[in-house]
Amino acid sequence: MKNYSYIIIDDSQKGVLQTKAIADGFSELLFLASANNYSDGLNLILEYKPTLVFLEIDPEDSASKLSLALINELHRFLKVIPRVIITTRKKDLAFDAIQYEVTDYLLKPVQRIDLVKLILKLEKSESENIIFKKQSTVCQKIATSLAPQDPPSHSKSLVLCIKSYGDYRYIESKDIAYLQADNNSTDIHLSNGETVTAFKTLKHFEGVLSSPFIRIHNSYIVNREYISRIHSGNSVCYIKNSIVKLPFSKSYKTNIDLIISEIAKENYLEI
Missing domain, CATH: 3.40.50.2300 (Response regulator)
Structure with a gap:
């Protein structure tokens, strides 16, 4: 118990x-x-x-x-x-x-x-989380076995397996632009414009996804690799190759500052 x-x-x-x-x-x-x-x-x-x-x-x-x-x-x-x-x-x-x-x-x-x-x-909920973790492990093993084998020096993108009633949907994390909360489910928005729904909360994904994913709002987690613009005055982030603007809240302003700082550390020129 x-x-x-x-x-x-x-x-x-x-x-x-x-x-x-x-x-x-x-x-x-x-x-x-x-x-x-x-x-x-x-x-x-x-x-x-x-x-x-x-x-x-x-x-x-x-x-x-x-x-x-x-x-x-x-x-x-x-x-x-x-x-x-x-x-x-x-x-x-x-x-x-x-x-x-x-x-x-x-x-x-x-x-x-x-x-x-x-x-x-x-x-x-505890039982479902245990089952989900086991299923995720199996899905990742399957995805690994199906994927072409690169030389060991090449790092692989995390593969998410969205499972629903025997349907296994594999998504590479590098293809995810942002995630959006929808009550007790989460809409995963891909860089190609497609949206996949996972029946897990945004809080769950916040716990399992690491950099470059970062939470900027109660309703959004963004992949910073897809941020093309940050407007602090309007409190919005722009997503590359789209018209999407994601709001960020004051409570996550430190995360926005972190994104700006990390981008500045890369191959970067400020004009």
Whole structure:
């Protein structure tokens, strides 16, 4: 049985106690700490690195500054982002929360059946990730065996295998211009204009793709090899040989600065 450590961030101490009281009934859930405002909550997450964060995003006390913006801030410091479960009184912010790829959206007061469903969802996700990793390994082995063999000195581009109901689609990472989030799936945009949909979140691809892929927005990961222009004033990146403009957000501005810096280190002349 897998255990999930958690932190509760809620401006209402009553809300903290109510959520903890329900969670205490599950041996799989291990309480670490709680906080009542944005700053303390962020510090606790960075210190304890919990598996789960129960987060209030519509606080009674506006001075607590609790909101979905906390999730953006986590991307500045952590490679692995905790699974965020929204706990709030209203349904109004559910759509916004989905854009931040939260794991669940629970209405307060949290009920026992809510956590039963949450744990089942987490266990199912863990099983699917294990299966996906095994399938990816098999796909990569197949792709390697099918590909022409180059001399050992030549490095090979990573091959992604998008598997769906017995259909194996092989994509070389060097052909990917950018990836776009679409709820719980991701649209992979290729340099030839084709789009392939993978039923994994953008967060998943952020974890498995390394340089030259870099996240610039909650909804976009870009291959910097396909960036033809960066306009800081308009907060957009232009994709080579297309009319596509990708927005980048303030929370990922450091990644944009990194792209500019890396390009400048190559065969480069600034005029």
